[in-house]
Amino acid sequence: MAKRVGILTGGGDAPGLNAVIRGITYPLIQNNYEVLGFHLGWKGVLENDYETLTIKKVFDIHRAGGTILGSSRTNVYKRENGVAIVKKNYKKLNLDALIAVGGDDTLGVAYKLSTEGLNVIGVPKTIDNDVNATDYTFGFDTAINRVMEMMDWLHTTTKAHRRVMVVEVMGRTAGWITLHGGIAGGAHFILIPEEPFDVDELAGKIKKAYKQNGYAVIAVAEGADDPKLRAHILHSAEKDEFGHSQLWSGIGIGKVLAKELRDRTGLETRAVVLGHLQRGGSPSAFDRVLGTRFGVKAAQLVLKEKYGYMVSLSGASIKNVSLKEAASNVRHVTKERYTTAKIFFG
Numbered sequence: 001m002a003k004r005v006g007i008l009t010g011g012g013d014a015p016g017l018n019a020v021i022r023g024i025t026y027p028l029i030q031n032n033y034e035v036l037g038f039h040l041g042w043k044g045v046l047e048n049d050y051e052t053l054t055i056k057k058v059f060d061i062h063r064a065g066g067t068i069l070g071s072s073r074t075n076v077y078k079r080e081n082g083v084a085i086v087k088k089n090y091k092k093l094n095l096d097a098l099i100a101v102g103g104d105d106t107l108g109v110a111y112k113l114s115t116e117g118l119n120v121i122g123v124p125k126t127i128d129n130d131v132n133a134t135d136y137t138f139g140f141d142t143a144i145n146r147v148m149e150m151m152d153w154l155h156t157t158t159k160a161h162r163r164v165m166v167v168e169v170m171g172r173t174a175g176w177i178t179l180h181g182g183i184a185g186g187a188h189f190i191l192i193p194e195e196p197f198d199v200d201e202l203a204g205k206i207k208k209a210y211k212q213n214g215y216a217v218i219a220v221a222e223g224a225d226d227p228k229l230r231a232h233i234l235h236s237a238e239k240d241e242f243g244h245s246q247l248w249s250g251i252g253i254g255k256v257l258a259k260e261l262r263d264r265t266g267l268e269t270r271a272v273v274l275g276h277l278q279r280g281g282s283p284s285a286f287d288r289v290l291g292t293r294f295g296v297k298a299a300q301l302v303l304k305e306k307y308g309y310m311v312s313l314s315g316a317s318i319k320n321v322s323l324k325e326a327a328s329n330v331r332h333v334t335k336e337r338y339t340t341a342k343i344f345f346g
């Protein structure tokens with residue numbers, strides 16, 4: 001009987017997911033494995049909902065965004081008998097291994113299941129770029145290019161109207177997209193979750209910058225924090241199965257900050273929430289290639305029967321690290337990186 005491997009894509013989608021699926025499927029089929037693609041992340045594993053992948057199904061998917069398998073934020077550990085059901089289905093389908101492509105939540109579940117005796121491999125995915133033990137996740141490069149482009153557009157209209165524009169960027173706990181998108185897109189100020197700010201102090205700096213430049217563009221991560229404003233924002237947000245505040249469901253920092261800055265500076269201020277535009281559309285060349293390399297590496301680990309690992313990018317090389325290390329932390333923006341960005345504030 002052919003060996004069988006399952007793949008799932010979980011959490012928020014990220015451009016490059018299809019490149020990973022293709023990267024996994026080719027080498028495994030070439031080595032006589034059967035590849036099952038579970039639908040909608042862990043939900044598909046819990047409900048035994050899958051399709052058999054073929055070369056015909058995946059041969060050109062790496063150029064498209066989203067994921068052909070679909071995704072969800074299902075948490076196995078929040079479902080009644082979740083772990084037992086996953087184990088039962090894994091056995092019933094005669095799986096030799098499961099490859100989980102996801103961010104810290106999906107990989108956290110993958111790690112815990114690997115300690116339950118399942119053969120699991122992780123692939124780091126997220127536009128947020130905050131997975132531990134890898135230099136980059138795929139999806140991030142596409143997202144920062146989107147942010148850069150939209151910020152370029154926002155500069156012209158903001159300057160034309162001599163306004164202040166607050167641009168809200170994705171990133172609940174890590175500010176990587178805001179930092180890179182903000183630097184590339186020429187934001188006059190960049191606010192990230194790792195570096196709490198004070199709105200009164202910021203208002204003063206914006207007045208000064210406005211005087212000098214005639215307008216101001218501020219990139220703010222959705223999780224950026226002035227404790228005075230934060231309570232109000234979180235209070236209005238719902239939580240997902242992993243306990244994260246769904247910031248879209250409340251009044252986001254972008255709108256709140258725009259109003260607070262207008263009140264303090266007297267300048268005409270607008271807010272734009274870039275939202276899911278940052279995640280949609282086709283992947284950049286970098287993400288297509290990184291996704292492909294990650295997928296192939298994950299397949300190679302299966303062929304060598306090396307389980308309990310996450311594939312990772314270290315410098316220019318694809319390596320593997322333990323799932324435990326990968327799932328142990330979120331990777332935050334360092335002080336040093338923020339200090340470099342601050343040189344250009346104003």
Ligand code: F6P
Pocket residue numbers: 011012103126127128170171172222248279
């Ligand atoms: O996990 C990536 C991410 O894009 C975060 O930056 C953002 O906060 C979140 O997903 C949005 O999630 P959803 O798609 O569930 O609204």
